[in-house]
Amino acid sequence: MEGPNALLLAVIGVGIMLAGYFLYSKYLSKRVFKLNDAYKTPAHQFNDGTDYVPTNRFVLWGHHFTSVAGAAPIVGPAIAVIWGWLPAFLWVVFGTVFFAGMHDLGSLWASARNKGQSLGTLSGRYIGPRGRNLFLVVIFFLLMMVIAAFATVTSGLLVDSPTAVIPTWGALIVALFVGQAIYRWNWNLPIVTVVGVIALFILIPLGDRFPLSFPDELLGLPPATWWIIILFAYGAIASLLPVWVLMQPRDYINGLQLFIALALLYVSVAIATPTVVAPAINNNVPADTPSLMPLLFVTIACGAISGFHGTVSSGTTSKQIDREGDARFVGYFGAVGEGLLALGTILVTTAAFRTVTEWEEMYDSFSSGGVEVFVEAGGTMVNQGLGLPAGLSSTILATMAVLFAATTMDTAVRLQRYIVQEIGQTFNVKIDMYTATAIAVGICIALTFSAGADGSGGVLIWPLFGTTNQLLAALTLSIVAVMLMRRRRPFLPVLIPAVFVIFVSIYALIVQLGQFYNDGNWLLLVLDIIVLIAAVWVLIEAALAMVRTRHQEPDPEDEEALTEEELLPAGTPRK
């Protein structure tokens, strides 16, 4: 039986996500979170010109979206289509509507209603003091896995696509130039932007013309190892340099590139209208593929639900929200943006093949799927849609994927440095930034090379990354659910997804535990056990907190609780 047309799937998927935004998010904001534009948001309450600044909602949406969208919504779905397109499609589309959108909106609301405090602080307040420590542990592991996994993914891409080497490293020079042009030479930003983006896209044909790669063996090490070493060195340097030099312009240029790439993907699908050749449900999976339930739900984390989003929502976004009502657009629609990236990946990795046999050749083992397939298949799709040569199209997508993975990696190294310093503080040890960076990078290098010199340890932990990420999401949802219960509001739209996410996370951890034990992979076994303990702990703490709310006086609603100072003065102009 012939599969459906990719354009039809795109229209259905985008349609459902938009319906989610226009209908479900409206219900959530009116009945569940009761967003109130009269409430004085933390940005107005504590406006200090640095952390707390009322920001235009379109700008804030752009930030929120680009901060949460990295390589994960590409990697996860590109692996998960191995079970067939239908399960991945359903989980991404309905996950975005009922899980991710609600989660991002809910965490934004929870933080904005609590002086813009982070979820770590909120977990201490609503779930108990142990919640906060748990939070630190989960974040530490999550970042460690992100860094290790993305180092491996990026090195794999650079080995497989030598044409992406020049544009990838050239992008750094473009970013350095943008940073200098803006802060040193005071050039006009729109002009610098146009020049930067054009330079970025000129590098791509250049890379396509001059592929670069390491020799098969250099000083006894394979190319993948060299790339991983270079990437870690880069991550450490980038995280230590002043942000205006590299990270800020790089994030900016990458953000713009994300919008362009997303448009490129969907326009290609719309023009080429290819048929999905992959089976709806794959009954012929390679022998090493784990079972769909529960692994699908942890393989696709970002793009369906991701705890990392809550960290961004409560870390920076909540402090900049101008009106509480903006949380719907910024939080929920930000998740829709990422859902679109995940959906685009599914379409590309299932429809850009001529026959099902060709598709099966690409997916001949569980670990062979992933971002390499996205690059190759995406290249074919852009070639069919926009008529660009296939090699050049692949280089465009490889560059995009490498840049996403690398920016996620350097940001994660920076964040991990802060976490190491924070953990040091709890033990009364002052760790300077160089030592903290060395610790952060050292642990991640050990993890990446734990399964051999080719760095495959980084990819092995991918499902474990998904589980930890989901666990964080569950923790966030429990906080939001407790807040709703205290206000005696409808809490099932939050509680049901929270229970589901905890269930699949624990189930997946147990399945993986057996697998790591059989493989004799002790490092991952230990990590798995730590995460499992954290998961069970979350479950117990959250359940106890929820039971406690039944005996507490309900928190008052706005009409009774908001004082004159907590109301936005009438006539305050919108940003």
Place this chain on the structure above:
Amino acid sequence: MSSWWHRFSAGLREFYIAPYRRTFARAKRDEEDLFMMLVLSEALGVPNPASGVTLELLPEMLDRMHEWHTRQGLDHSPIEGFKCC
């Protein structure tokens, strides 16, 4: 048209700057603390070969003095004859 362009330009600038506001504020503060230390070094008993120049800056620093010493964890000005509170 021109107002549209200005709004677009301002939005783009905001998009560039906003995520890093805090980092810059912190770096600026650290730099100012260091500068304050340099200017006040003589008064704190640290020999300063450039004191001829920095002494002239003292009156300029008076406004920022209070904010600085409270941030350093000192309730009152640490310098004799240089009181701000």
